[in-house]
Amino acid sequence: MAHFEYLKNVVTLEYREEKCIGCGMCIEVCPHAVFRFNGTRRVEVTSRDACMECGACSRNCPTEAISVQSGVGCAAAVINGMLGRKSSACCCTTDTGNPKTGGTCC
Amino acid sequence: MHYTVDAGLYALENPDADTPVFVSANYKMSFDALRSALPGRNAWILVLDTRGINVWCAAGKGTFGTAELIERIEASGLAKVVSHRTLILPQLAGPGVAAHEVKRRAGFTVRYGPIRALDIVRYLDAGMRAVPSMRHKTFTLKERCVLIPLELYAAVKTGVLVMVLFVIASGIVGPGGWRDNMLNDGAFAALALASAIFAGAVLTPVLLPYLPGRAFSLKGFIVSMPVVVVLFLLRHPDITSAAGMLESAAWALMVPAVAAYLAMNFTGASTYTSLSGVKKEMRWALPIEIGAGVSGLVLWLSARFVA
Structure with a gap:
């Protein structure tokens, strides 16, 4: 199966290796394998462009070694935001009415 | 709300303290x-109470966050029900839950299970270990x-209204009788929009x-090209006439604009686009889509009047 990657060099992910304690939580929560252990009991960023800015890594980093401006990559939500409507909800609002989207939405 | 279950602690089969x-x-x-x-x-x-989301x-x-989880642990009296102090969360709860905070404030260790519920048994039987494929969010066909x-559904809801407006506009202005206009130019407009x-x-x-x-707009634009070609083959526009030219140009602009949008x-x-990426794409794509759509509309209306 093709490995999906969105635009290059755009994500806000920042990682300060000197703060890493090697707990591996970022590797565990990342849905796109952005991190891996580098052999020195610390992690490294291997596929930065695969990051979707979900924020799971920074939320679960106990030493704040990772920061990212998290958000949902959803054009409809951005447009709603520009029009002054509630912006954060995105396609997620529809899934209560439609069980088909299940966990795949957003 | 038909799609919610009550928040709280549930027992599957005959669970005990371990x-x-x-x-x-x-x-x-999610629950099912x-x-x-x-x-x-x-x-x-x-x-957890995620309001049916x-x-x-x-x-x-x-x-689905740290605060709600800690509150639900306390409200359910979970610490008295089980003797261990481990919780298995779906991996995709990661953006909302800080595992170290849960440990510090509620005394429970959060383990992130696999993304797909289908992998849970394999994860459990491997001693709560996920292989990399269980951690990767796919986007299969x-x-x-x-x-x-x-x-x-979302597109057709607005699309049908626009199609009706095009059919009515075809009937009001144009070369032939209103009925012919609607059945000919109006029907083609509806077909073009449906194709887009x-x-x-x-x-x-x-x-x-x-x-x-990589940009989704670009993908939509590219896939609209053969669609435009097929539409022209069906339409056989008379490009020697001003009206034919204008109408062709109009759809060559509007169909890609709608498809790209x-x-x-x-x-x-999608399961992999970032907010920064979407904003970057929209900065160039949205003005082009709107520009192409509006100029296409102007050309289409001009075609009605010169015909």
Whole structure:
């Protein structure tokens, strides 16, 4: 199966290796394998462009070694935001009415 | 709200003080996926109040979050029900839950299970270890196709209204009688718009990994090209006349504009686009889509008047 990657060099992910304690939580929560252990009991960023800015890594980093401006990559939500409507909800609002989207939405 | 279950602690089969505890959302589909992935197994399921929203979306919004989890642990008296102090959360709850905070404030260790409920048994039997494929969010053909009805519904809702307006406008101004105009030019307008919706909301999701470019708008634009060609073959416009030229140019602008816009909207349903990326794409794509759509409309109206 093709490995999906969105635009290059755009994500806000920042990682300060000197703060890493090697707990591996970022590797565990990342849905796109952005991190891996580098052999020195610390992690490294291997596929930065695969990051979707979900924020799971920074939320679960106990030493704040990772920061990212998290958000949902959803054009409809951005447009709603520009029009002054509630912006954060995105396609997620529809899934209560439609069980088909299940966990795949957003 | 038909798709919610009550928040709280649930028992699957006959769990005891040593049985694993799973945490889920109160969206019925999430809860059922977890339940059915554990056939015949004993388990505790702690259901959070995510207002009927699935795990990933709720985690993004923060309703499947640290505070709600800690509150639900206390409200359910979980610490008295089980003797261990481990919770298994779906991996996609990660954006909302800070594992170290839960440990510090509630005394429970959070373990992130696999993304798909289907992998839970393998994860458990491997001693709560996930292989890399269990941690990777895919976007397979099947996963993309499931989203098409929703994309289509949203597009068609507005699309039908626009089609009707085009048919009415065809009848009001144009060369022939209103009836001929509507059946000829109006029907073609409706067909062109329907084709544009098909390109953006059906072809783009299906062909996503095979379409060149990274930006979704670009993918939608590219997939609309053969659609435009097919439309011209069907239409056989008289490009020696001003009206024929104008109308052809109008659809060559409007069909790609609509397709690219709808493709761009598919970012919200995809499983890998970042907000920074979407904003960057929209900065150039949205003005072009609006520009092409509006100039196409102007050309189409001009064609009606010069004919």
